[in-house]
Amino acid sequence: MALLSKKDSKLVLDPLADNNPITIQVLGICSALAITAELKAAVVMALSVLFVLSMGNVAISLLRNIIPSKIRIIVQLVVVAALVIIVDQVLKAFAYELSKTLSVFVGLIITNCIIMGRFEAFALGNGPKKAFLDGIGNALGYGIILVIVGFFRELLGSGTLFGFKVLGDPVTKTGLYSIGYENNGFMIIPPAALIVLGIIIWVQRSKNRALIEEA
Amino acid sequence: MKEKLHQLKQKYEGKKMAPAFNALHTFLYTPNETTHSGAHVRGADDLKRTMNTVILALVPCLIFGMFNAGYQQYSAINGFPENFSLFDDFLTWSNFLVGLTTILPLVIVSYGIGLGIEFLFAVIKGHEVEEGYLVTGMLVPLIIPVDTPLWMLAIAVAFGVIIGKEVFGGTGMNILNPALTIRAFLFFAYPTWMSGDKVWVHGAKAGLTQAGSTDAISGETVLGALAQGSSHLSFSVSDMFYGFIPGSVGETSKILILLGALFLIFSKIASWRIIVSGVLGSLAMGLIFNGIVDAGWLPTYSKFYTLMSFPYWQHLLVGGLAFGIVFMATDPVTGSQTNRGKWIYGFLIGFMSVMIRVFNPGYPEGVFLAILLMNVFAPTIDHYVVRGNIKKRLRRLKTATIYPQASDEVDSLKTETA
Numbered sequence: 001m002a003l004l005s006k007k008d009s010k011l012v013l014d015p016l017a018d019n020n021p022i023t024i025q026v027l028g029i030c031s032a033l034a035i036t037a038e039l040k041a042a043v044v045m046a047l048s049v050l051f052v053l054s055m056g057n058v059a060i061s062l063l064r065n066i067i068p069s070k071i072r073i074i075v076q077l078v079v080v081a082a083l084v085i086i087v088d089q090v091l092k093a094f095a096y097e098l099s100k101t102l103s104v105f106v107g108l109i110i111t112n113c114i115i116m117g118r119f120e121a122f123a124l125g126n127g128p129k130k131a132f133l134d135g136i137g138n139a140l141g142y143g144i145i146l147v148i149v150g151f152f153r154e155l156l157g158s159g160t161l162f163g164f165k166v167l168g169d170p171v172t173k174t175g176l177y178s179i180g181y182e183n184n185g186f187m188i189i190p191p192a193a194l195i196v197l198g199i200i201i202w203v204q205r206s207k208n209r210a211l212i213e214e215a
Numbered sequence: 216m217k218e219k220l221h222q223l224k225q226k227y228e229g230k231k232m233a234p235a236f237n238a239l240h241t242f243l244y245t246p247n248e249t250t251h252s253g254a255h256v257r258g259a260d261d262l263k264r265t266m267n268t269v270i271l272a273l274v275p276c277l278i279f280g281m282f283n284a285g286y287q288q289y290s291a292i293n294g295f296p297e298n299f300s301l302f303d304d305f306l307t308w309s310n311f312l313v314g315l316t317t318i319l320p321l322v323i324v325s326y327g328i329g330l331g332i333e334f335l336f337a338v339i340k341g342h343e344v345e346e347g348y349l350v351t352g353m354l355v356p357l358i359i360p361v362d363t364p365l366w367m368l369a370i371a372v373a374f375g376v377i378i379g380k381e382v383f384g385g386t387g388m389n390i391l392n393p394a395l396t397i398r399a400f401l402f403f404a405y406p407t408w409m410s411g412d413k414v415w416v417h418g419a420k421a422g423l424t425q426a427g428s429t430d431a432i433s434g435e436t437v438l439g440a441l442a443q444g445s446s447h448l449s450f451s452v453s454d455m456f457y458g459f460i461p462g463s464v465g466e467t468s469k470i471l472i473l474l475g476a477l478f479l480i481f482s483k484i485a486s487w488r489i490i491v492s493g494v495l496g497s498l499a500m501g502l503i504f505n506g507i508v509d510a511g512w513l514p515t516y517s518k519f520y521t522l523m524s525f526p527y528w529q530h531l532l533v534g535g536l537a538f539g540i541v542f543m544a545t546d547p548v549t550g551s552q553t554n555r556g557k558w559i560y561g562f563l564i565g566f567m568s569v570m571i572r573v574f575n576p577g578y579p580e581g582v583f584l585a586i587l588l589m590n591v592f593a594p595t596i597d598h599y600v601v602r603g604n605i606k607k608r609l610r611r612l613k614t615a616t617i618y619p620q621a622s623d624e625v626d627s628l629k630t631e632t633a
Binding site: 180181182184185186187189195198202 | 367
């Protein structure tokens with residue numbers, strides 16, 4: 001990429017796969033379990049985190065030299081909280097139904113370990129451009145996993161994708177349902193997300209054996 | 216034949232498919248290779264013998280299940296026979312045929328998919344196929360309703376074998392009982408096929424009707440009826456004991472389960488401690504519930520009233536409690552290993568089975584959930600039993616008079632156990 005130097009593009013691309021915040025660092029599992037029963041919610045959650053993490057990273061990076069290190073966690077929390085409130089209000093204004101499904105989990109972005117983790121580990125020690133790219137990369141890495149999990153859970157659990165009945169109608173028995181197919185109720189409940197996530201981690205590690213930790 | 220297979224084995228040595236071939240080979244014959252050096256004792260009770268013994272104990276339940284499937288269907292259509300006779304009403308060819316055509320496919324799918332996955336993993340990982348699935352594959356058709364669609368079973372078996380067993384490292388490494396994992400998956404994924412009054416009789420879900428009327432047939436398990444609050448049961452205690460009641464395929468006949476249990480105990484395959492303590496646990500919980508009802512603490516309009524006032528010993532006669540305690544809780548891999556641990560483990564399984572059974576709002580049965588829960592806790596129980604033993608011995612050491620270098624021994628023992 002001509003737009004970004006090699007080092008910078010690594011900041012964006014690394015968290016997508018080999019240093020993924022969910023599958024490798026195992027952070028942010030809570031929200032991955034809670035809101036991935038529907039693809040739509042997963043996408044909105046991913047976008048919200050993208051906004052909060054990239055903007056927050058920039059803000060913290062700009063402030064990094066004037067934040068007294070003793071109160072840095074509080075400052076970080078104020079920044080996240082401000083951004084999360086913006087996201088929450090925008091959702092309530094323009095996508096009220098969706099904000100109800102996401103309910104408390106938008107607010108809980110504040111406690112998402114990925115965000116505090118990036119602030120602490122990256123934004124406090126790097127310039128705003130790098131911090132921005134790092135935020136984008138990590139949020140996308142988070143989002144990708146959310147969308148993959150959401151895709152399988154919604155498809156197998158409800159037979160829909162973004163609310164569209166891709167497998168036919170279970171009530172009037174069209175499509176796959178006419179030959180006796182039924183939705184898998186297990187996929188709707190949160191433990192299924194853990195298992196789908198586990199399978200993703202399994203696939204990823206068996207493709208790239210360097211990721212397997214020493215036992 | 217045997218010689219030919221040995222020759223074939225030489226040919227396949229080191230090839231990719233070798234484990235798959237060896238599995239079939241050793242299934243029929245003893246391998247032609249033996250250890251050459253040193254003294255070895257060859258035990259006759261290898262893994263394969265163990266597995267086959269359990270299967271042998273399960274076969275009566277399976278055969279009975281086939282007859283019962285036909286009997287339940289016939290009775291649902293024509294009404295239960297007035298003067299029940301074992302040979303005219305139950306052990307008939309037509310009953311057996313209904314059972315055979317519905318249950319045999321379940322067995323075939325269970326073994327086909329499960330063993331297929333085992334072979335696949337053996338070939339990929341390059342280790343030998345283990346016999347662990349032989350029992351699981353037999354248990355699975357026995358703990359599900361007769362009308363479970365085959366594709367659901369196939370998915371559940373794949374899930375149970377891969378997620379429940381292979382990811383942990385295969386036979387002997389699994390935390391959860393694979394057969395129960397399969398059942399739990401079915402239960403949570405397709406609850407309408409695993410509970411209610413339409414799944415226990417073959418054809419009820421498909422809309423079979425009663426003779427001479429347009430009413431659809433149905434059949435409720437005893438527990439299902441109790442959970443609905445009907446205290447008047449259509450089955451007598453002896454029906455429950457002999458197993459002429461609706462239920463999962465192999466769980467109904469308590470007398471055959473009892474025979475299986477005795478067989479397993481005397482062949483020393485299953486732990487009698489787990490079985491006895493499991494029975495005690497369920498009786499204890501049942502007694503507590505009965506006591507609460509007798510003391511008048513529970514109003515009669517409570518939705519738990521009928522299940523809680525159900526005589527404590529009859530809990531063992533209905534549902535899958537007896538089957539679970541005898542054939543699932545005694546799984547040597549997922550259960551506790553220490554003797555005292557087995558008592559605790561079994562007791563809690565029985566205790567919690569009855570508790571979940573009574574309080575589960577969606578489904579009046581809890582044996583599989585209780586056993587899975589205790590599977591998770593089994594290593595913890597063992598851990599504390601072992602710690603307890605160590606502590607006791609250390610205490611004994613303190614008061615004991617030890618003749619050579621007492622102080623050294625205490626220290627080295629302490630570092631060993633710290």
